[in-house]
Amino acid sequence: MANSNEIDDVLNVLVVGSGGREHALCWALAKSRRVGDLYCAPGNGGIANVARRVNLNANDTDGILLMCRDVNIDFVVVGPEAPLVDGLVDRLDAAGVAAFGPSAAAAQLEGSKGFTKDLCDRYDIPTAAYGRFDNESDAKSYVQKQGAPIVVKADGLAAGKGVTIAQTVKEASIAIDKIFDGQFGDAGHEVVIEEFLHGEEASFFALVDGEHILELETAQDHKAVGDGDTGPNTGGMGAYSPAPVMNTDLRARVMAEIIRPTVEGMAKDGAPYKGVLYAGLMITDDGPKLIEYNVRFGDPECQVLMTRLDSDLLPLLMASQDGTLDKVSATWKTEVALSVVMASKGYPGPYEKGTLIRNIDAANKVDQVTVFHAGTALEGGKIRATGGRVLNVTALGTTVAEAQKRAYGAVDQIKWPSGFCRRDIGWRAIEREEAESA
Ligand code: AMP
Ligand code: GLY
Numbered sequence: 001m002a003n004s005n006e007i008d009d010v011l012n013v014l015v016v017g018s019g020g021r022e023h024a025l026c027w028a029l030a031k032s033r034r035v036g037d038l039y040c041a042p043g044n045g046g047i048a049n050v051a052r053r054v055n056l057n058a059n060d061t062d063g064i065l066l067m068c069r070d071v072n073i074d075f076v077v078v079g080p081e082a083p084l085v086d087g088l089v090d091r092l093d094a095a096g097v098a099a100f101g102p103s104a105a106a107a108q109l110e111g112s113k114g115f116t117k118d119l120c121d122r123y124d125i126p127t128a129a130y131g132r133f134d135n136e137s138d139a140k141s142y143v144q145k146q147g148a149p150i151v152v153k154a155d156g157l158a159a160g161k162g163v164t165i166a167q168t169v170k171e172a173s174i175a176i177d178k179i180f181d182g183q184f185g186d187a188g189h190e191v192v193i194e195e196f197l198h199g200e201e202a203s204f205f206a207l208v209d210g211e212h213i214l215e216l217e218t219a220q221d222h223k224a225v226g227d228g229d230t231g232p233n234t235g236g237m238g239a240y241s242p243a244p245v246m247n248t249d250l251r252a253r254v255m256a257e258i259i260r261p262t263v264e265g266m267a268k269d270g271a272p273y274k275g276v277l278y279a280g281l282m283i284t285d286d287g288p289k290l291i292e293y294n295v296r297f298g299d300p301e302c303q304v305l306m307t308r309l310d311s312d313l314l315p316l317l318m319a320s321q322d323g324t325l326d327k328v329s330a331t332w333k334t335e336v337a338l339s340v341v342m343a344s345k346g347y348p349g350p351y352e353k354g355t356l357i358r359n360i361d362a363a364n365k366v367d368q369v370t371v372f373h374a375g376t377a378l379e380g381g382k383i384r385a386t387g388g389r390v391l392n393v394t395a396l397g398t399t400v401a402e403a404q405k406r407a408y409g410a411v412d413q414i415k416w417p418s419g420f421c422r423r424d425i426g427w428r429a430i431e432r433e434e435a436e437s438a
Contacts, residue, residue, distance in 0.1 A: 010036035010221060012072055012354035013314065015051065016088070017079025018044050018060050018376035020341075021299035025077055025313070027372065029229050032314040033173035041067065045227040045383050046360075046373025058083050063090050068097045076100065077317055081296050084275070085111035085157060089375055100317040102295050105271035109262075109293040113192045113244035116293050118352040123265040124359065125258055127290040128195040128282075136180045137189050143172045148197070154179045155190035159235070185293040192261065197291070199284040200428075202243040203301055204254050204377040206279075208263050215255060217308060217332055218243040220429065225348060229423045234348045235389055238340040238425030240400055241304040244432050254281065254288050259315045262293070274320055303372050303392045304337035335368075336429075338403035339394040340411055342421045344375070347388035361390070363410035368396040368403075371410065390419060400429040 002315040013035050015025050023046050029035050030050040041064060043053040056063040058080055060356055068076065076099040077094055087104035101107075108115040120127040133139035134421055143166075152175040155163030162184050166172035172193070178184075179191050205216040221239040225231040246254075258279055277405070278294040278301070297305065306313070308329040319328045344351035357376070360383060364371050372394060375387015393410045397403030404426045411421055 010034055011074035011314070011434065012037045013039070013075050013077065014054070014073045015040045015077045015079060016064065016083060017280070018042050018058065019079065019299050020372040020389065021297050021302040022079040022375070023050075023372040024303040024392075025297070027080060027370070028306040028309060028313040029077070032312045034312065034314045039067075039071070039073070044373045045376030045378040045386075046371070048378060056250050059086065060089055061086070064088065065091060065095050065097075068092065068095070073097060075314070075318060075321070079296060081110050081157060081294065084295055088283070095375070098269070098318070098321050101275040101322050102273055103271065106266060106273040107271065107277070107295045108271070109266075109277070110154055111157055112360065113153050113292065114190055116290075117192055117194075118138070119262065119265055119269075120290060123261040125261050125265075125290055126287065128197050130192055130194045132190060132192055134190050136176055139176045139193060140173055142193055143169055145168070146193070148172060149196040151194040151196055152176055152179070153192045153194065154184040155192055156184070156186055156360065158184045161233075163233075197282040197289055198243050199282045199289075200244050201291070202281050202283060203298055204246065204251070204259070204279045204281055205297070205301070205305060206259050206277050207253075207320045207325055208273050208275065208277050209320045209323045209325040210267060210274050211263070213255070213259060214319070214325045214328065214330060214331060215251070215259075215264055216276070217305055218246040218251070219298065219304055220245075220423055221298065221301055222422060225422075227422050228427075231347055236298065236300050237341045237343070237422045238302045238339055238424045239298070239304050240336060240403065240429060241308055242336070243272065244429050246324050250288060254279065258288060270370055271435050274386070285316070286380040288380075289381065299374075300339045300341055300392045303339045304395050307337040307339075307370060307394050307396060308333045308335065333396065335396040335398060336400050336403045337394060337396050338400060338407050338426050339372075339392045340407045340421050340425050341374075341389050342391040342393065342411065342416065342419045343389050344385050345389070345418050345420050351388060352418055353386055355385045355416065357385055358415040359413050362413040363393060366395070366406060366410040366413065368406055369410040370394050385416070385418065393421075399433055400426045401433055404430065405426075
């Protein structure tokens with residue numbers, strides 16, 4: 001593969017995944033002067049505008065390996081966590097294909113909550129106090145001893161559904177039963193029980209190459225389905241970047257107390273981390289604490305990060321893969337980006353599939369707005385909804401309030417009777433802006 005310093009070469013790039021995150025990654029990579037042919041497997045109804053779609057599932061490792069050989073892929077960008085935890089990057093590596101993302105061993109940072117808690121314990125990384133249990137009765141006696149509120153988590157990947165914030169010991173007990181009853185399959189062989197942390201949540205992103213760290217930007221998302229952050233949790237109903245709570249001092253603390261010890265610890269433990277490290281943080285009265293790591297870009301956080309990124313994305317991702325992150329830097333727009341997720345009515349519960357969406361073009365024409373697709377399919381020139389989270393209407397603005405106004409202006413152009421969105425994405429940041437200007 002070409003060295004990232006040889007800027008004259010163009011590379012054939014494959015993005016793996018099908019969500020709004022992957023649309024945003026393809027959109028950013030399509031602008032790169034270093035990208036030759038850009039492919040996405042499997043992609044979605046919007047990605048065809050920026051990349052060639054390949055009919056391969058993100059978990060079809062053998063298919064992806066064959067495709068890389070057949071069309072001479074030089075670099076693979078893996079979007080979602082599941083193929084990373086399953087070792088896609090290890091397989092590509094063994095086949096001589098350079099890929100962005102962690103090895104299976106390093107992806108344990110997301111693949112096992114217990115793994116990450118033990119790492120925090122070993123390297124003094126601030127996080128909620130916890131216990132790890134492989135049976136119900138020990139888990140329940142720990143809960144009895146600690147009292148509520150308390151947080152119960154399935155150890156493994158559970159698509160964001162494995163976490164219960166229990167307000168009572170009884171609720172915690174029910175959550176423990178559910179996990180050991182097999183509700184989360186393999187993810188539920190073990191449970192992590194944590195102290196409930198109070199504070200404001202924020203997300204912090206960094207690129208890592210095993211040794212060097214390139215700090216990216218911050219974001220905040222809205223996980224709950226309903227306005228005012230009410231109702232069940234989802235994959236994320238909207239996000240904005242930067243996170244106003246993350247001032248310079250806090251960012252420096254996060255790097256020094258959380259990110260750097262993690263990267264050094266992983267290297268010391270023989271599983272050097274490469275890829276994007278996404279820290280979910282709680283900003284408590286005692287400072288920042290790690291809630292969890294993800295080993296991929298957030299969705300929809302990626303959409304707001306890519307909208308703000310001014311640098312060419314490809315050399316940054318390549319530097320993470322080839323160990324030269326100390327030689328690159330990233331520049332960002334000073335504007336705020338905000339993304340509103342439009343979802344199928346019923347989500348995160350059951351919803352109708354195949355409903356028709358019209359007028360996305362008009363939304364895309366709104367000044368400073370980009371509509372990323374998630375669960376959509378293009379059929380006979382028409383866009384239909386195929387998933388829970390369907391569109392990410394993303395806008396830039398000089399303030400969060402301005403970005404929000406633009407995003408909802410574009411949302412209102414879209415004609416989709418079977419869809420809905422939250423109407424208050426960014427509310428906390430806007431309150432802060434209003435308080436600061438008062
Ligand atoms: P996780 O999948 O671990 O990020 O948890 C999902 C969500 O649950 C987080 O974004 C937080 O809102 C919440 N959460 C998880 N752990 C804690 C904790 N220890 N204290 C308070 N809230 C938590
Ligand atoms: N939006 C949260 C996540 O990607 O995990």
